[in-house]
Amino acid sequence: MSGVSAADVKKFIVSHLSKELESSGRMLNGDPPDDFDLLQEGIIDSLGMFNLTAELEEHFGQEIDFEGLDPEEMTIIGPLCRYVERTLRQ
Amino acid sequence: MNKNGSLADGFLDSATYYPQHNAVFVDNTFIRYDELYETAARIAATIQQYTPDPEPRLTAVFAYRSVTAFSGVLGSLLAGNGYVPLNRTFPIERTRMMLERSECRSVVVDMPSIAQIDQVIVGIPYRLLLVFPDTEDISQLRDKWPQHMVIARADLACSGRWTHTQPNRNDIAYLLFTSGSTGIPKGVMVGHRNVIPFVTYMADRYGITDNDRLSQMFDMTFDLSVFDMFVTWEKGACVCCPSQKTLMKPGKFINDLQLTVWFSVPSTVVFMKRFKMLKRGSYPSLRWSLFCGEPLPVGSVQEWEKAAPNSIIENLYGPTELTIACTLYRWNRKESIDVSEMGIVPIGDPYPDMKAIIVDEHLREVAEGTSGELLMTGPQMTLGYWKEPARTSQAFIVPAGKSDPYYRTGDRVRRAGPDKPLIYLGRVDFQVKIHGHRVELGEIEAVIREESGLDGVVALGWPETESGAAGVQVFIEGEYDSIETLRQKVARRLPDCMVPSRFHLMDKLPLNTNGKYDRKRLIAILKELS
Numbered sequence: 001m002s003g004v005s006a007a008d009v010k011k012f013i014v015s016h017l018s019k020e021l022e023s024s025g026r027m028l029n030g031d032p033p034d035d036f037d038l039l040q041e042g043i044i045d046s047l048g049m050f051n052l053t054a055e056l057e058e059h060f061g062q063e064i065d066f067e068g069l070d071p072e073e074m075t076i077i078g079p080l081c082r083y084v085e086r087t088l089r090q
Numbered sequence: 091m092n093k094n095g096s097l098a099d100g101f102l103d104s105a106t107y108y109p110q111h112n113a114v115f116v117d118n119t120f121i122r123y124d125e126l127y128e129t130a131a132r133i134a135a136t137i138q139q140y141t142p143d144p145e146p147r148l149t150a151v152f153a154y155r156s157v158t159a160f161s162g163v164l165g166s167l168l169a170g171n172g173y174v175p176l177n178r179t180f181p182i183e184r185t186r187m188m189l190e191r192s193e194c195r196s197v198v199v200d201m202p203s204i205a206q207i208d209q210v211i212v213g214i215p216y217r218l219l220l221v222f223p224d225t226e227d228i229s230q231l232r233d234k235w236p237q238h239m240v241i242a243r244a245d246l247a248c249s250g251r252w253t254h255t256q257p258n259r260n261d262i263a264y265l266l267f268t269s270g271s272t273g274i275p276k277g278v279m280v281g282h283r284n285v286i287p288f289v290t291y292m293a294d295r296y297g298i299t300d301n302d303r304l305s306q307m308f309d310m311t312f313d314l315s316v317f318d319m320f321v322t323w324e325k326g327a328c329v330c331c332p333s334q335k336t337l338m339k340p341g342k343f344i345n346d347l348q349l350t351v352w353f354s355v356p357s358t359v360v361f362m363k364r365f366k367m368l369k370r371g372s373y374p375s376l377r378w379s380l381f382c383g384e385p386l387p388v389g390s391v392q393e394w395e396k397a398a399p400n401s402i403i404e405n406l407y408g409p410t411e412l413t414i415a416c417t418l419y420r421w422n423r424k425e426s427i428d429v430s431e432m433g434i435v436p437i438g439d440p441y442p443d444m445k446a447i448i449v450d451e452h453l454r455e456v457a458e459g460t461s462g463e464l465l466m467t468g469p470q471m472t473l474g475y476w477k478e479p480a481r482t483s484q485a486f487i488v489p490a491g492k493s494d495p496y497y498r499t500g501d502r503v504r505r506a507g508p509d510k511p512l513i514y515l516g517r518v519d520f521q522v523k524i525h526g527h528r529v530e531l532g533e534i535e536a537v538i539r540e541e542s543g544l545d546g547v548v549a550l551g552w553p554e555t556e557s558g559a560a561g562v563q564v565f566i567e568g569e570y571d572s573i574e575t576l577r578q579k580v581a582r583r584l585p586d587c588m589v590p591s592r593f594h595l596m597d598k599l600p601l602n603t604n605g606k607y608d609r610k611r612l613i614a615i616l617k618e619l620s
Contacts, residue, residue, distance in 0.1 A: 039334065039335055039338060040334075040335065042179075045179075045334070045337070046337055046338055046358075046361050047357070047361075047525050047587070049338065049361075050360070050361050050364060051560070053364065065366075066364065066365050066366060067365075067366040069365070071338055071339030071341075071342060071365065071367075072339070074338055074339075074365070075338060
C-alpha cells in the first residue's frame with residue numbers, strides 16, 4: 001500500500017512533461033486543470049503516453065496495471081492521476 | 091490496372107463501379123466514392139486552371155487526418171501531379187524545408203493546418219497556388235499574401251472542368267522525404283510505374299473486395315499510408331482513418347468500424363499490450379493483420395494472434411526507395427518460431443517481380459547462409475533522390491556481374507538455405523528505428539554540430555529495444571554554455587523522435603583503433619549510467 005496521492009502523481013507528470021516540452025521550446029502550465037487533455041493540447045501522443053507510463057512506474061517503484069484505465073480518459077490529467085493513485089494503493 | 095497508368099486509376103474505376111460505397115471514414119464521417127471524387131476533381135481542376143504545365147509536376151498536401159488530406163492527395167494525382175505530403179505535427183522548419191526543396195507550385199491545405207501556413211510559405215520566391223478546399227473565409231490570407239493565388243472552398247473550379255491527364259512513364263506519383271545523414275532530408279521519387287505493381291499485387295494477394303474495411307494508422311508522411319489508401323480504393327473498399335485522439339484506442343476503433351484488414355508498425359502492438367487491449371478473441375472481424383516499418387518481435391505476434399484469431403498475420407519489409415514493401419513473410423504458428431532468430435520474425439521472400447541478392451562490403455554476393463547487405467531490384471525500385479544525383483548513384487548501383495541497377499538497403503540479412511526466409515539482422519550503417527521511424531543518427535549529429543559549433547558529436551539510439559531504440563542520446567566533445575538552449579534549437583529542426591533525451595558533455599570522446607569515435611565504449615557508458 002502506498003501513500004501516494006493523485007496530487008503527487010500530477011506533480012510528477014507535470015514536472016516530467018515540462019522537461020520534455022522545454023526541449024521544443026514549449027511550456028506546461030504548473031497546475032493544469034482536471035480536464036486538461038494532454039493529447040488534444042499536443043503535449044503527448046501514443047508513444048509519449050507509453051513512455052510516461054514507464055516513467056511513472058520507475059518513479060513510484062511499482063508496476064502499474066493500466067487495465068482499468070478508460071482509453072477515453074487516458075490522456076486527461078485528472079482521471080489519469082486518480083487512476084494511478086488508486087492503482088498504487090491496491 | 092493499366093501498368094502505364096496513374097496511381098489514381100484504381101480510385102477512378104471504383105468511383106465508377108461503386109459510387110454509393112464508402113471510400114473513406116475520417117473525422118467520424120463516412121465519405122462515399124462519388125463525394126470524394128467530386129471534391130478531388132474540383133481540386134484537380136483548380137490546380138490545372140491556375141498552374142497549367144507546372145514545373146515540377148508536384149503538389150504539396152498540407153493536411154492531417156482530414157477529408158482534405160484524402161481529396162488533396164487524389165486531387166494532385168488527378169491533376170497529373172505527384173503529391174508531396176506535409177504534416178503539421180512535424181516541426182514547422184522541417185515542413186518549410188520540404189516545401190522549399192520540392193519546389194511545388196501548388197499546396198492543398200486543410201483548415202487546422204492554416205495556423206502554420208504563414209511560417210511554412212515564408213520566403214518562397216515564386217507564385218504559389220494555395221488551395222483551401224474546406225475553408226470558407228480566407229480573406230486575411232489573401233490580404234497577407236498578395237503575391238500568391240489563394241483559393242477558398244467557394245472558388246474551387248467545377249469538377250466538370252477537370253481534364254483527365256495520364257502521367258508519363260517516369261512521372262512521380264509521390265515524393266516522400268526521409269531522414270538523410272547530411273542533416274538534410276532526402277526526397278524519394280516514387281514513380282507511378284513503381285507503385286502500381288505494388289498496389290496491384292497487394293490488393294490481389296489479400297483478396298480485397300468492396301466489403302473490406304482497412305485501417306489507416308499511418309500518417310501520410312509515412313509511405314505505408316499509400317498501402318492503406320490505394321489498396322483500399324483499388325477494389326472499392328473503405329479506408330478508416332482514426333483521429334489523433336482515436337489513435338490512443340486502436341482496439342475500440344477496430345471493433346467500432348468492424349475493420350477487416352489491419353496494418354500498423356509493431357510498436358502499436360506493444361502499446362496495445364501495455365494498455366491491455368489484446369485480450370483473447372477481441373478482434374474477430376480482422377481477416378488480415380499486417381505489420382511493417384520495424385522488426386517484428388515474435389512475442390508481439392503471439393499476443394496479436396490470440397486477440398485477432400481469425401486473421402492471417404504477415405510481416406512486410408521494405409524501404410521507401412523500393413516502394414513501401416518488397417518482401418513478406420506469412421506467420422505460421424507451427425513453424426515460424428523455429429525459423430525466427432533473436433526473437434524477431436523473418437522478413438520472408440521478395441515479391442514475385444522483385445529480385446534480391448546479399449553482398450559483402452565489396453558488393454560481391456556472399457555464400458548461402460552468410461550474412462550481408464540486402465540489395466534489391468525490380469519494378470518497385472524507385473527513381474532515386476529528388477535533385478540529388480550524387481546520393482542517387484551512391485545508393486542505386488550495378489553490382490559486379492549484374493547488368494541491372496540494385497538499391498542498397500543498408501540492411502543486414504541472411505538466408506539460411508534456399509527454401510528458408512530472409513532474416514533481418516540490423517542496419518549496416520548508423521540508421522536506427524525509433525518506434526518505426528527510420529532515423530539517421532548522422533542527421534541528428536549534423537544538426538547538433540551546426541547548432542553548437544562543436545565538431546565532436548555522436549548520437550546513439552538509446553535505450554536499445556528489441557526493434558531498434560526507444561530514443562536518442564548524444565555525446566558532445568568540449569564545452570557548451572547552455573545545453574537547454576542547444577536542445578531548443580535542435581528541437582526546432584528535428585521531429586520529436588529524433589530530439590535527444592539527454593546531452594552528455596565530455597572533455598574528450600573515446601576513439602577506437604581506427605581513430606573513429608568509439609560508439610561501443612559510449613554505449614557502455616550509457617549502460618553504466620542507466
